[in-house]
Each structure stands twice: as structure tokens, then as C-alpha cells.
Amino acid sequence: MKTILETLQSRLSQLSPVNQALARHVITDPETFIAQTTAQIAHASGVSAASVIRFVRQFEFADLQSFKLALAREKTLPAEVMPLDPLVQDDDDLSTMMHKLSQTAIAAVRDLPDELDQSAVQSAITTLRQARHIYLVGVSASALVAQDLYLKLIRAGYVAIFDHDTHTAVERAYYTTPADAMVVFSYSGLTKEVVLAAQQARRNQTPVIAVTRHEPSPLREAASCVIALPPTEPLLRIGAVTSMFTETYVANILFLGVVQGEIKKTEQNYRATSQLTSELKIRGEKYVNRRLNDRAKKSGQHTHRHNDNA
Template sequence: MPTLIKSIKQQQESLSAAEKQIAKYIIQNPDLIPNMTTKELSTKTGVSEASIVRFCKSIGMGSFKSFKLALVRDLTIAEMNITDVTNLQKNDSPYDLFQKVIQVNKFAIDSCTDSMNKKELDAAVTTIKSAKKIVFFGVGGSSIAAVDAHYKFTRLGYHSITSLDFHHLLTVIPYLEKGDVFIAISTSGMTKDVIELAQFAQKTGATVIAITNLDKSTLHKLADINLCTPNVERDFRIGSIPSRMTQLTIIDTLYMSVFHQIGDKVIKHYHDARNEMEKLRR
């Protein structure tokens, strides 16, 4: 059972009558809560939206959004976190794991809705659209998202740069200028190499956009724009699976958003590239 649900059970007796109604529904239907609004939960429980807000505060959460994010993380860790090292002892068949990978990735992507700030996303798209150079950087599992982003924005005609070599990027960043963008990708927001390059990029006048978890991490605090991902994995894990999917979802969103704004200017180049690729097919 998820830790947060256990905590709610333990606190039930100290709650008001309306809050107990909410607690009862959440305990019985924890998987439904992350995709619900306060209005929907109010209808299901027969209490006011104000009671839901009070319930969240009574159990130590600042808001319903914070509660949902905590529950998402708890459910993922408790029920579906196939990347937890403790699962090494499980005897799941390959097909069982196939089903779990699908489930955990779907859950992670759905959770992105609650962690994303619309204004920050709009600001990121506006900033990227007018940039001359865009540098993408991530370490470990996050480097996959950086490479994917580099590939996509190169197709859009941007001077897009990425590298797995920290020292190589140290030689690239001094050429950034005001209006250029450094996109720092880190699940924890605490990766030293990512933070140091982000700070270096800021000194040039470039805008730093962070793709990182919804925590007040070092990267989150220093970034000019934050595109937050939900907490869907433990820091100590077998490998990055759901966290990588959340990063790729944000990269795809940025790519499609910019493409929709400048597509008329680049579509001919897409067709030209497509025609050449077709000639190479055997």
C-alpha cells in the first residue's frame, strides 16, 4: 500500500466529517485521483471544493495539486516502479514486464499534465523560436532526451548543439549570446555537470531552460524558465524509464510547438530531405 494512503488512514480519526468522506474515497480509489479536478472529487464525495482544500492542508499538503503529485509519485513507487532495485528479486515473465513498462510509461506521461506550468511552457516556446543557437545537455539517461532534441531542432534549421563531452561544451558555451538558449536536462536537478554548464551559459546572456523534476532543486532555482516533470522514479534505480518518457514528452511538445509557428518556412526543406532519402532506398 502506498505510504501516503497509509498516512491518510492513520489521520482519519482527527479529520472533520467532510474530510473523512474525502479520505474514504481516496483510500478506495487512489488510482483515479491524479486525473481528477477538485470539482470532480467534490461531486464524487458529496462535499464542497473548499473541504477538499482543507483536507489537503489537514494531511500536510499545501494544495490539491501538491497532493496529486505526491500521490502520483507514491503510487508509482509502491505499485509500478519497475526500475526500483528491490524489484530485482521479482519473478516476472518478459510479458509481465512488457505490460508493466507500458503501464508505468503511460502513468508517467499522464502525470506530466499536473507538473507543467502553462506560462513557463509558453515562455519556453517563444524564447526557443527566436534563438539563433540552442545547446542541449543532459547526463546519463537525460542525455537521450538531449540527443533527441538536438536531432529534432536541427531539422527545423536551428544551429542546434549537443555533446556527451562536458569539456567540449565548455568550449562551445562562450560563443553563446543574449537570445541564445541552453536547455539543461536533469531528473534530479542536482547533477553537477549540468548545473555548472547552466551557470556558465547564463554568464554569456543566454536563457537557461530547465527540464527537471518539480522540486526546488539547484537547477530549478537557477533556471530562467522551468519545464517541470513529475516525480515518477527513485533516484537510485536500475535505469531511467518513466523519467526519460516525461523528458521526451516535453521535448516533443517544444518541437511541435515551434514547428507549428515556423512550419511554412521549413516545410520545403523537409520535402527536399524526404525526396533524397527515397532515392537512397533499395
């Protein structure tokens, strides 16, 4: 049976130009390839992050991490070559970390419009527009995404519900109805609390929209609509970074899709709520009005010059 490197070498001429670039990167320096993030591999090969994922799947690997592990075993590389999370290493300086993070963020969202199932996204938007109540569910890092969408929706005038306490979220799922909708964020799709909430909602015939990675999971099975994220991040990592970028992207697309067509109403709601909470803002020339005053001064200077020229 051929090794990965032997397979790549033998099939090199048959690959597309994009896959040839990736294959050469692996063949030339497998240790560097193993230590790199998806974004770094894409940048080094001159391709997109989505192309990296498609490349490893072409060779029957579920995701990049599986490909790296198999390559590391074949090369009998020491354990330290296969980092827990290549996004940050002990010898990285601040500039390196900042550039890594920027590359990762750009690569994570750049190809999402082509990678996401737009029919699933549109179906989710339609469901949310028609929902009486919108339940948002997420745990840990995904809870931050769920809460952000919740805050946007309630300010725009929608009846949204989010619970920090996961037990409460599961209990509340008992009261969902077919007229409601639930959006569940979970990159792994394996977190028991969110799966239980989704399963209960489905028993109540409530539409459940799952935002999760493109891999089999109990959450995918429980959902009525799945917005599948590219599996660009391993489940074991130092922190949820790429997954948060992609989940946040989807959350914002859902929000924009829901309010699209009702922009005037949304603007009115935003102005009204802004006025309501204006008393909670610290006022004074030193803070709130500084930028406005600067603009006014510049505008005044421009007017004076115009009058002088006249």
C-alpha cells in the same frame, strides 16, 4: 503523535472522494501500496497518477517515495518490502512487465497537460523561436532526450548544438550569448556538469530553460525558465523510465511549439533533407517499395471493381 495510518483513518471522512479512495488503499493494504508504482497505485485506486502525488503532498510529504519510506518505518516492514524500483521484480513474467510498463507510460504522460506550467512552456517556446543558436544539454538518459530534440531541430532548419562529451558541453557554454538559448534536461537537477553549463550560460546572460523535477535543486536556481516535471520517480531506481517519458514529452512539445506557425517551411526542409539523404537508403522492391506496391495493388483492384460495376 499519530501514525500515517491513524491520520488517514481519522481524516477519512474529511477527504475528497479521490483522496478517500487513495487513503483506503493505504489503510487496507499498506505493504502492497509500498511495493506499487505510481501508475499501479493510481490504477488500483481508480484515480490519476497526478492525484497520487497531490495526495501525499496533502499530508506534507515531498513525494511518493518519502511517504512510502515513512509508512514502511511505521509498519516496521522488512527491507525487502520496499523495493529499489517497483517497476520490475524478480518474479515478474514478461506479460507482467509489459503491462507495468504500459501503465507507467500512460500514467506518466496522461496528466502532464494539466500538471505542467503552460505559461513556462510557452515562454520557453518563444525563447527558442527567437534564439540564434539553441544549445541542448543532458547527461546519461537525459542526453538521449536532448539529442533527440537536437536532431529534430537541425532537420527543421534551426541551428542547434549538442555535445555527447559533457566537458565539451561545459566548455561550449562559455561562448553562449544573450542571443542564444540553452535547454537543459536533468530529472534530478543535481548533475554537476549540466549545472555548470547552465550557470556559465546565465553568466553570459543566455536564457536557460531547465526541464527538471518539481523539487529544489541547483539547476532550478540557475535557470531563467523552469519546466517542472512531477516527481513520479525516485532518484535511486533501476533505470530512468518515467522521467524519460516525461522529459521526452516536454522535448516534443517544445519542438512542435517552435515549428508551429512555420509548418510549410518545415515540410519543405524535411522534403529537401529527405531527398538529400535518399541515396543512403537501401532500395529495391523487397524493402522500400513493398508497402507502396501493396497499396498500389489494392488501389488497382478497387479501380477494376469500380470499372466492372460501371
